[in-house]
Amino acid sequence: MQQKKFLIHYIYYNMEPTKFKFDIGKVISQFEPDLEELGRLLFPHVRYPKQAFDRIIKGEANLDSTQIETLAEYLGVLPADLFTIDDWKGKFEQGSLFFIRGQYKVALNYGGSFITVYKDGKQMCQEVKSNVESMTVPEFIQYINNLIN
Numbered sequence: 001m002q003q004k005k006f007l008i009h010y011i012y013y014n015m016e017p018t019k020f021k022f023d024i025g026k027v028i029s030q031f032e033p034d035l036e037e038l039g040r041l042l043f044p045h046v047r048y049p050k051q052a053f054d055r056i057i058k059g060e061a062n063l064d065s066t067q068i069e070t071l072a073e074y075l076g077v078l079p080a081d082l083f084t085i086d087d088w089k090g091k092f093e094q095g096s097l098f099f100i101r102g103q104y105k106v107a108l109n110y111g112g113s114f115i116t117v118y119k120d121g122k123q124m125c126q127e128v129k130s131n132v133e134s135m136t137v138p139e140f141i142q143y144i145n146n147l148i149n
Contacts, residue, residue: 022068024056026085030102031075041074042067088141099144106144108132117147124148 028035039053042063046052055061063071072079081089088101096109105118113132117124125147132140 022063022083023085024063027071027075027082028057030085030100033075038071038074042070088144099141104148106147108140115144115147117144119148 035053035057036050039049039051042056043049043052052061056063068079068082072082075082076091077089081087086101088099091098091100096107099106099108103120105121107116107118108114109116113128113130114126115129115132116126127147129143135143
């Protein structure tokens, strides 16, 4: 637990300010959490947790490192992912590797050769790509960027 807190403090205080910024609005837009439940989770000892969370959303207050860690755990991502919300995120679920960014979700399954692209939850395209295993992660990210553009 102590190591996690150190990591969060290190990430938060040692990032390039112009490159990484925590934007609660983008986090909410990306993950669409239940705001009342999230308020209770982030402010368990506050009488009106939803109002406390509303102050965070309005920019009148900030989350501390423990709350950022709690938020990341609730959303199923790493704390650092909350600061780079516009980048592709990887997630493994239901036997497939997913890359998620904004309204896009790209599924890579069947031994890493079948790619399905979703936009706003609707299937946009599917294709079989035989050389995915030989691609580096940046090459694959570039490939899916080209697919959606």
